[in-house]
Structures are given as C-alpha cells and as structure tokens.
Amino acid sequence: xxxxxxxxxxxxxxxxxxxxxxxxxxxxxxxxxxxxxxxxxxxxxxxxxxxxxxxxxxxxxxxxxxxxxxxxxxxxxxxxxxxxxxxxxxxxxxxxxxxxxxxxxx
Amino acid sequence: xxxxxxxxxxxxxxxxxxxxxxxxxxxxxxxxxxxxxxxxxxxxxxxxxxxxxxxxxxxxxxxxxxxxxxxxxxxxxxxxxxxxxxxxxxxxxxxxxxxxxxxxxxxxxxxxxxxxxxxxxxxxxxxxxxxxxxxxxxxxxxxxxxxxxxxxxxxxxxxxxxxxxxxxxxxxxxxxxxxxxxxxxxxxxxxxxxxxxxxxxxxxxxxxxxxxxxxxxxxxxxxxxxxxxxxxxxxxxxxxxxxxxxxxxxxxxxxxxxxxxxxxxxxxxxxxxxxxxxxxxxxxxxxxxxxxxxxxxxxxxxxxxxxxx
Numbered sequence: 076x077x078x079x080x081x082x083x084x085x086x087x088x089x090x091x092x093x094x095x096x097x098x099x100x101x102x103x104x105x106x107x108x109x110x111x112x113x114x115x116x117x118x119x120x121x122x123x124x125x126x127x128x129x130x131x132x133x134x135x136x137x138x139x140x141x142x143x144x145x146x147x148x149x150x151x152x153x154x155x156x157x158x159x160x161x162x163x164x165x166x167x168x169x170x171x172x173x174x175x176x177x178x179x180x181x
Numbered sequence: 182x183x184x185x186x187x188x189x190x191x192x193x194x195x196x197x198x199x200x201x202x203x204x205x206x207x208x209x210x211x212x213x214x215x216x217x218x219x220x221x222x223x224x225x226x227x228x229x230x231x232x233x234x235x236x237x238x239x240x241x242x243x244x245x246x247x248x249x250x251x252x253x254x255x256x257x258x259x260x261x262x263x264x265x266x267x268x269x270x271x272x273x274x275x276x277x278x279x280x281x282x283x284x285x286x287x288x289x290x291x292x293x294x295x296x297x298x299x300x301x302x303x304x305x306x307x308x309x310x311x312x313x314x315x316x317x318x319x320x321x322x323x324x325x326x327x328x329x330x331x332x333x334x335x336x337x338x339x340x341x342x343x344x345x346x347x348x349x350x351x352x353x354x355x356x357x358x359x360x361x362x363x364x365x366x367x368x369x370x371x372x373x374x375x376x377x378x379x380x381x382x383x384x385x386x387x388x389x390x391x392x393x394x395x396x397x398x399x400x401x402x403x404x405x406x407x408x409x410x411x412x413x414x415x416x417x418x419x420x421x422x423x424x425x426x427x428x429x430x431x432x433x434x435x436x437x438x439x440x441x442x443x444x445x446x447x448x449x450x451x452x453x454x455x456x457x458x459x460x461x462x463x464x465x466x467x468x469x470x471x472x473x474x475x476x477x478x479x480x481x482x483x484x485x486x487x488x489x490x
Contacts, residue, residue: 145400148370149416155197156371161306162341163200164314165280170248173203 081131088124092117187212191236202246209240213252234260241273245280253277268294272303279307284315302332309341318345329361336365340372343379352383353441370399374417377424380442386435387444390428390453396421414464422460426485429454433489451489458485 095117103111141147187208194201241256257273264270271294279287291308294301305328312321322345329338339362346355359376366372377392400418414422429450432438438446447453462485465478 144368148400151197151371152199153371153374153417155199156369157340157344157375158198158200159337159341159344160198160200161303161337162310162313164310165242165245165276166314167246169202169246170250173206173247 078131078134078136081127082135083131085124085128085131088120088127092120092124095120184212184215188232188236191239192232195235195239200246202243205239205243206247206249209236209243210252212236213240213256234263238269238273242276245277250277250280253280268298268301268303272307275304275307279311284311287311300331302328302335306338313345318349321345333361334365336362339365343375347379347382352379355379356383356385368399370396370417373399374421374424377421381424381428383441384431385441385444386428386431386438387440387446388442390425390432390447390450391444393421393424393428394453397425414460419461419464422457422464425453426457426461429457430489454489461485 096113099114099117190208191205194205237256237260241253241260244250244253244256254277257270257277260273261270275287275290275294278290288308288311291304291311294304295308305324309321309324309328312318312324322342325338325342325345329335329342332338339358343355343358343362346352346358356376356379359372359379362372363376373392374396377389377396380386380392381389397414397418400416400421401412401414432446432450433454440446461481465481
C-alpha cells in the first residue's frame with residue numbers, strides 16, 4: 076500500500092515538474108530569452124519524484140519466489156509426482172461418489 | 182471467482198500433474214457456463230496449443246472422472262469440431278469410450294489406431310491401461326516393457342511398471358524399474374523415496390537406509406543459514422526420517438543382514454537411530470508451523486521412545 080502511495084506521488088510530482096517546465100519555457104519564450112536556465116526547485120522536484128518512484132516500485136513488487144529446486148519440491152505432493160496421467164483409469168468410483176442427487180444422470 | 186484466477190488454478194493443476202477432478206470440474210463448470218472456453222481459445226498461447234483448449238481438455242477429462250458424461254460430451258464435441266484429425270482428439274474419444282463401453286470395444290478402437298500408426302504413444306498407454314484395469318496383468322506388462330524398450334525416457338511408463346510389479350509383490354523388479362526412473366530423473370526426491378520404500382519392503386535394509394538418508398539430504402540440507410538443530414523437518418523429509426527409524430530397528434534385530442544389492446550395513450546405526458528419533462520429535466513438536474503435523478504427536482513420541490531390538 077505504501078508502495079502504491081509512493082508511486083502515485085512520484086507520478087504526480089513528475090507530471091507537475093514537467094508542466095512547470097513547460098510553463099517556465101513558455102514564459103521565457105514570451106520574455107524573449109529562450110536560453111534561460113531551469114529554476115532549481117523544478118530540478119529538485121523531479122529528483123524527488125525519481126527517488127519516490129524507485130522506493131514505490133521496489134515496495135510495490137510482488138513477493139519474492141524461491142529459486143532453489145528443493146523449495147520447488149517442497150510445494151509438490153506425492154499424488155502429483157505419482158499420478159501417471161497417461162495410464163489413468165477413467166472407470167472409477169467417481170461417478171457414484173460425485174453424481175449429484177438432483178441430476179438423476181450417471 | 183474471476184475467470185483469470187480459475188484458469189490459473191487449472192494451469193497449476195496441469196503443471197503439477199494433479200488429478201483433482203472434483204475441484205477442476207467445479208471450477209471449469211463456471212467457465213463453461215459463461216462459454217468462455219471458446220472465447221479465450223485463441224489467446225493465452227502456451228507451448229503452441231492455446232491455453233483455453235488445454236483447459237477444456239482437462240475439464241472434459243475431469244467431468245468423465247466425476248461422472249458427468251453429458252458435459253464431457255459437450256466439451257469433446259467442441260474440441261473435435263475445432264481439431265478434426267488430431268491424434269490427441271482420438272485419445273480423448275477413446276477415453277470417453279472406455280468410460281461407458283465394454284473394454285473390448287475400447288481395445289478394438291485402440292488396435293485399429295495402432296495398426297495405422299504403431300508409434301502412437303498416447304494410444305498405446307491407453308491400451309496398456311485398459312489391459313491392466315481388466316486384469317490382464319501379464320499382457321499389460323509385456324506391452325509396457327515393449328513400450329519402454331522403444332521409448333526409454335518415458336518416466337511415466339517406468340513408474341507404471343514399478344507400480345504393477347509392486348501390485349504383484351515382486352518388489353525387486355519394482356525396484357529395478359524405479360532405478361531406471363532414478364537414472365532419468367535423478368534430482369527428484371519423491372522417486373528416491375519411492376525406491377527407498379520399495380527397497381525396505383524387499384527387506385534390503387542397508388540400501389533402504391542409504392536412500393532414505395539421500396532423501397533427507399535432497400530435501401532438507403538446503404538451509405545453510407539455519408543450524409540443523411533449529412530447522413524442522415516438513416513434508417516428505419518426515420516420511421524419510423520414519424523410514425530411517427524403521428530401518429535402524431530392523432538392522433538392530435537381524436545380526437546377519439543379507440542385502441540383495443550387496444550394500445554394506447551402516448556403521449553407526451545406533452547413532453542414526455538417535456538422530457532419527459530426535460528429528461521426528463522436533464517434527465512433531467512444532468505447533469507453530471503447519472499445525473497439522475502436530476497431530477498424532479503422542480503416538481509418535483511413544484513409538485520413537487521404544488528401545489532398539
């Protein structure tokens with residue numbers, strides 16, 4: 076949640092800095108000296124947006140997954156490893172156990 | 182439940198080869214009722230076949246398993262319309278036939294297909310499955326051995342052979358089949374566990390104890406930050422420690438041990454026994470993690486405390 080908050084703030088700050096730059100450049104153009112430098116607070120705002128964005132993206136990342144083979148094996152079961160689906164029998168007690176009483180179909 | 186999460190659930194079942202037919206049926210039924218299988222049939226590409234169609238196939242098989250053949254017929258019709266001359270569809274039709282028709286009909290259907298193309302592995306496997314189910318075990322084993330001679334790397338086939346031999350109490354043949362599985366998939370602790378238990382059943386305790394300890398090594402020796410004293414055995418590690426305990430007990434009982442595989446007996450079997458006892462106590466004492474392991478705690482504590490021999 077904090078990650079998303081930071082990311083939103085960073086996006087807004089960046090957009091605000093971009094708009095301020097545009098306004099400042101049009102002001103300079105109107106005043107007739109198009110080569111003026113950018114005011115420092117816009118620069119600080121964009122750097123702040125960068126830092127906040129980095130923090131937000133890192134905190135917003137999905138939980139880390141294990142990469143070792145042993146950890147993958149911990150998630151598996153014997154039923155999955157020994158299922159031999161190519162040889163599975165499809166004539167089982169399933170149709171008697173799971174047929175719902177409402178259908179009347181077997 | 183959203184469509185995306187349902188499909189992810191079905192995909193997880195496929196990836197783990199689970200045969201959870203009731204759950205798949207329940208989830209897939211919702212998707213089918215929204216007729217979304219057809220919609221996303223063409224997106225979500227996965228290894229060439231769009232994920233929607235593999236999910237539909239999985240759902241069709243689950244409905245055959247659960248007994249809802251009407252829904253299975255609907256799905257099979259959809260699949261057959263989309264992929265007219267596919268061998269995979271032939272296999273599905275065969276399975277549907279197996280569910281209601283007498284086995285001779287299904288066997289004849291498979292024989293026809295195998296005549297046309299004798300290397301159709303899926304159909305051959307179905308044939309072997311029908312032979313096994315109807316009790317023609319010898320024929321099933323012969324065909325299976327032929328299949329494995331042709332396709333050596335078929336792990337499923339070797340596992341099935343091991344299972345059939347174990348069913349007939351021929352545990353050393355079962356172990357030989359499992360040794361091929363271990364050659365093909367050496368990094369899988371589940372197959373090592375199965376081999377260890379088969380070795381135990383064929384009374385080869387020295388080999389069994391070695392393999393049980395290999396399972397422990399594979400599944401538990403990973404936590405390098407934690408000392409062994411602090412880590413709790415979970416999952417099949419507990420089963421392996423039970424195996425070690427059983428083996429040490431039997432080794433202590435027979436002084437002259439005959440090992441079919443000429444494995445030497447372990448030198449410190451009393452120490453191994455103590456270690457196994459301690460590990461089992463730890464496994465059954467941890468109430469915090471995975472609380473269900475703590476069930477049966479008293480029985481386990483009583484059993485591990487009985488002295489050797």
